[in-house]
Amino acid sequence: MRQLALSDDILLQVEQPARYIGNEFNSVIKNKEDIAIRFAMCFPDVYEIGMSHLGIQILYSLLNSFEDTWCERVYSPWPDLDKIMRDRKIPLFALESQEPVKDFDFLGITIQYEMCYTNILQILDLSGIPLLSKDRTKKDPIVIGGGPCTYNPEPIADFFDLFYIGEGETRYRELLDLYREWKNSGEERIVFLQKASQIPGIYVPGFYEEVYNEDWTIKERKKLYDKAPDMIHKEIVKDISHVHYPDKQVVPFIKVTQDRVVLEIQRGCIRGCRFCQAGELYRPVREKDPDVLLENAKTLIKNTGHEEISLSSLSSSDYKKLPQLLEQLMEFCHENHVNISLPSLRIDAFSLDVMKHVQDIKKSSVTFAPEAGSQRMRNVINKGLTHEDILNGAIMAFRGGWTRVKLYFMLGLPFETDEDIAGIGELANDIAAAFFDEIPKEQRREPVQIVASTSFFVPKPFTAFQWARMNTKEEFIDKAYKTRAGIHAQLNQKRIKYIWHEADLSELEGVLARGDRRLNKAILKVYESGGIFDAWSEYYDNERWLKAFEECGIDYTFYTNRERPVDEILPWDFLDCGVSKEFLLREWENARKESVTPNCKVQCNHCGAAKYGCGICFDARF
Amino acid sequence: MIENMDNNLQEQDPMAQKLSDLKEESLKQEKQVKEKIPVIKCRIKFAKYGVMKFIGHLDIMRFFQKVFRRSGIDIAYTEGFSPHQVMSFASPLAVGVCSNGEYLDVSLYSATTSQDMIDRMNAQSVEGIRILSFQQLPEKAEKAMSAVAAASYTVAFREDVKVRIPDLSKVVCDFYAQDSIIIEKQGKKTVSQLDLKEHIHELYEKDGSVYMLIDTGSVTHIKPMVIMEQLLTFAGITEKPEELFTVTREDTYLKQDDQLYPMNAFCTDFT
Numbered sequence: 001m002r003q004l005a006l007s008d009d010i011l012l013q014v015e016q017p018a019r020y021i022g023n024e025f026n027s028v029i030k031n032k033e034d035i036a037i038r039f040a041m042c043f044p045d046v047y048e049i050g051m052s053h054l055g056i057q058i059l060y061s062l063l064n065s066f067e068d069t070w071c072e073r074v075y076s077p078w079p080d081l082d083k084i085m086r087d088r089k090i091p092l093f094a095l096e097s098q099e100p101v102k103d104f105d106f107l108g109i110t111i112q113y114e115m116c117y118t119n120i121l122q123i124l125d126l127s128g129i130p131l132l133s134k135d136r137t138k139k140d141p142i143v144i145g146g147g148p149c150t151y152n153p154e155p156i157a158d159f160f161d162l163f164y165i166g167e168g169e170t171r172y173r174e175l176l177d178l179y180r181e182w183k184n185s186g187e188e189r190i191v192f193l194q195k196a197s198q199i200p201g202i203y204v205p206g207f208y209e210e211v212y213n214e215d216w217t218i219k220e221r222k223k224l225y226d227k228a229p230d231m232i233h234k235e236i237v238k239d240i241s242h243v244h245y246p247d248k249q250v251v252p253f254i255k256v257t258q259d260r261v262v263l264e265i266q267r268g269c270i271r272g273c274r275f276c277q278a279g280e281l282y283r284p285v286r287e288k289d290p291d292v293l294l295e296n297a298k299t300l301i302k303n304t305g306h307e308e309i310s311l312s313s314l315s316s317s318d319y320k321k322l323p324q325l326l327e328q329l330m331e332f333c334h335e336n337h338v339n340i341s342l343p344s345l346r347i348d349a350f351s352l353d354v355m356k357h358v359q360d361i362k363k364s365s366v367t368f369a370p371e372a373g374s375q376r377m378r379n380v381i382n383k384g385l386t387h388e389d390i391l392n393g394a395i396m397a398f399r400g401g402w403t404r405v406k407l408y409f410m411l412g413l414p415f416e417t418d419e420d421i422a423g424i425g426e427l428a429n430d431i432a433a434a435f436f437d438e439i440p441k442e443q444r445r446e447p448v449q450i451v452a453s454t455s456f457f458v459p460k461p462f463t464a465f466q467w468a469r470m471n472t473k474e475e476f477i478d479k480a481y482k483t484r485a486g487i488h489a490q491l492n493q494k495r496i497k498y499i500w501h502e503a504d505l506s507e508l509e510g511v512l513a514r515g516d517r518r519l520n521k522a523i524l525k526v527y528e529s530g531g532i533f534d535a536w537s538e539y540y541d542n543e544r545w546l547k548a549f550e551e552c553g554i555d556y557t558f559y560t561n562r563e564r565p566v567d568e569i570l571p572w573d574f575l576d577c578g579v580s581k582e583f584l585l586r587e588w589e590n591a592r593k594e595s596v597t598p599n600c601k602v603q604c605n606h607c608g609a610a611k612y613g614c615g616i617c618f619d620a621r622f
Numbered sequence: 623m624i625e626n627m628d629n630n631l632q633e634q635d636p637m638a639q640k641l642s643d644l645k646e647e648s649l650k651q652e653k654q655v656k657e658k659i660p661v662i663k664c665r666i667k668f669a670k671y672g673v674m675k676f677i678g679h680l681d682i683m684r685f686f687q688k689v690f691r692r693s694g695i696d697i698a699y700t701e702g703f704s705p706h707q708v709m710s711f712a713s714p715l716a717v718g719v720c721s722n723g724e725y726l727d728v729s730l731y732s733a734t735t736s737q738d739m740i741d742r743m744n745a746q747s748v749e750g751i752r753i754l755s756f757q758q759l760p761e762k763a764e765k766a767m768s769a770v771a772a773a774s775y776t777v778a779f780r781e782d783v784k785v786r787i788p789d790l791s792k793v794v795c796d797f798y799a800q801d802s803i804i805i806e807k808q809g810k811k812t813v814s815q816l817d818l819k820e821h822i823h824e825l826y827e828k829d830g831s832v833y834m835l836i837d838t839g840s841v842t843h844i845k846p847m848v849i850m851e852q853l854l855t856f857a858g859i860t861e862k863p864e865e866l867f868t869v870t871r872e873d874t875y876l877k878q879d880d881q882l883y884p885m886n887a888f889c890t891d892f893t
């Protein structure tokens with residue numbers, strides 16, 4: 001039997017010992033002697049969050065499909081265990097073998113949100129790997145980052161040896177082959193990095209340097225290795241139906257956030273909402289063959305024993321063959337006592353009909369994400385959802401027996417006025433009024449309940465709003481109060497509940513999202529003064545960040561509180577995510593003009609992603 | 623797209639037809655359940671050991687639900703939107719404790735042989751959970767949860783502690799030979815007295831460890847560590863029992879005509 005890295009005493013002392021013991025069904029154990037490459041795949045947050053991430057499951061399965069490679073999982077030890085490991089000098093270990101991460105060949109870290117940056121340092125530190133890439137030697141694992149945050153990797157560039165830009169399925173084999181060859185040679189670490197920099201999609205931050213102007217803007221990027229590429233182009237899977245998909249997903253013992261089979265039905269989104277980074281990064285939309293999906297679903301349900309399956313995509317309603325897929329899937333699931341969950345479905349007659357069959361109306365709610373309160377503002381952000389759409393959808397839902405409606409909005413969007421904010425309360429009120437108008441008294445099962453929640457808008461790289469000024473914390477809070485006042489002024493205010501999120505975290509997220517290399521020092525300082533789990537409000541300490549910025553001589557408002565001129569060099573300009581800067585600029589202008597851009601299914605807007613030669617750009621339009 | 627929704631409403635498209643078929647089908651099935659499809663009541667015995675001792679009771683339940691699904695055992699489901707399997711565990715095991723005799727009741731629509739079902743489940747299990755028997759329960763049997771009356775345990779010295787009780791066999795014997803072993807139990811308001819001796823059915827030394835058969839379950843639930851605490855005091859040792867011992871549950875018992883029997887005593891194999 002495997003020897004656990006932690007003693008019984010420790011495991012009985014910490015919250016949820018199951019986070020650290022591995023042994024889950026479908027986790028992969030290999031014979032060390034047959035293995036050339038040990039790969040530790042890390043999601044730098046607590047187990048329950050990390051285990052829910054589909055991307056890791058895909059890469060885990062892909063890397064383990066290579067005979068010479070053993071991929072294991074690593075998550076952030078929760079603060080209770082973190083403290084014990086530091087006190088007793090226990091090195092961080094991977095779940096499967098329970099062996100120290102430091103002895104691995106690779107440490108891959110998926111970076112899904114900015115607020116996990118200090119957790120990356122926690123992982124490195126607990127592993128005993130030097131925090132800075134430049135201090136590592138041939139003995140240390142190669143630290144490689146992937147995921148959406150790598151589309152502006154500069155604030156964490158010092159901590160990584162490599163970044164993989166784009167979809168993981170395409171280049172790992174090449175990278176591993178290169179590694180094996182280098183490992184057996186007597187060559188220095190830098191030689192491997194040099195060779196890796198020649199692989200498409202691989203970015204070696206150490207081969208570049210940012211040079212700054214007096215006014216803090218970027219003057220230029222200098223190359224420190226002349227063969228390093230000027231531009232890094234994102235990697236993309238062209239035929240998503242026939243790319244590796246895990247036929248077994250690791251089944252956790254404890255309840256995790258995604259406690260179900262996750263079936264990815266397509267990648268990308270046709271919509272082009274101007275605030276949305278995912279909508280740009282994963283272009284073009286590639287739909288998976290419904291027959292392949294059905295096979296995947298059956299295999300996965302059988303191999304995991306999960307009682308629920310969830311369709312995953314940015315916007316499932318846009319999947320062309322959704323009715324066909326759902327029909328077959330529902331039949332299969334019905335026979336096998338499996339529930340279906342359908343997030344990101346647009347509310348319409350079809351989706352309501354489907355939902356009626358797969359969930360309990362009494363316990364569920366219908367969700368709309370208008371993102372902005374007024375039509376004018378929805379045109380600015382290119383959210384093609386009208387007041388009428390929402391009202392009609394809500395009325396249909398009410399007639400179908402639903403009484404709960406959730407509404408999602410953003411505050412602090414570019415060009416926002418007080419009228420736009422007032423629109424949030426008005427829209428919520430109109431929906432409540434529609435309930436009372438449309439549903440006769442005797443048919444009201446319970447009174448209508450509307451929950452309006454707002455988040456604060458954070459501009460992200462590679463969106464039309466990448467140049468936008470972000471609101472200050474004070475402005476955000478002021479807008480939240482206005483939203484609340486607007487709701488309270490409504491006739492049906494008693495039926496509307498308002499929720500908003502903290503402004504501190506949004507502000508910092510804004511700094512990190514569009515920052516440059518000068519932030520590395522500050523992040524390191526925050527970590528050194530005890531900051532971890534910043535994504536968890538109970539551990540987030542705003543003061544710690546402000547102090548670190550000050551000590552590093554960083555005026556963080558430089559990154560957030562100004563509109564950036566369109567000719568300014570942006571920290572992520574050296575990356576090519578497929579969408580051209582010209583297109584984003586056009587969209588930035590269209591936003592200013594409140595002009596709507598049709599989605600990819602209606603017409604091609606020549607964003608640049610057609611160069612990949614796949615997906616929606618080449619599908620017949622209807 | 624939203625623009626099409628009115629059309630969707632009017633047209634009776636094949637999808638909608640299919641959906642309403644499905645709905646009828648499920649109504650039919652619900653009715654069947656209400657009319658009670660005959661089910662076969664079963665009792666499963668399993669061992670929990672190794673790293674699985676860190677998995678809590680509720681998660682073990684979830685684990686079993688998935689094992690049943692993966693192994694294709696024809697288990698009965700409840701009706702409604704989220705059908706689930708009905709399971710009854712004999713006695714929840716504390717985190718950190720291993721067991722050679724855990725029991726779980728389920729209902730099946732159909733069964734194969736005991737050996738086949740054991741093999742299928744073990745093939746879908748993990749290291750640390752092993753199915754030992756899978757048998758039919760007599761028609762009138764009480765559910766596992768309410769039937770539990772006692773459990774046996776082996777309490778062993780931890781390998782990493784040095785404390786040992788000299789002449790353990792005699793100490794245990796003398797301890798058990800007392801007329802009564804009174805402990806005070808703190809109730810909500812009052813303090814009551816309990817004679818442990820009445821709840822110990824067997825207590826002796828075995829291979830350097832302490833073996834005990836004691837009352838467990840809904841009537842009187844005695845924890846092995848409570849007995850060990852008294853034993854340590856009796857032996858003049860001041861350490862807390864949690865620091866010295868590990869506990870393994872050996873088997874779980876039901877009571878019939880004032881006699882204790884292992885939980886699967888009246889079960890029969892599927893052949």
Ligand code: SF4
Nearest residue numbers: 269271273276279314
């Ligand atoms: S619909 Fe809009 S917000 Fe949603 S993923 Fe697509 S582009 Fe992003």
Ligand code: SF4
Nearest residue numbers: 600604605607610617
């Ligand atoms: S090239 Fe045209 S169709 Fe393709 S993703 Fe861009 S806008 Fe859409």
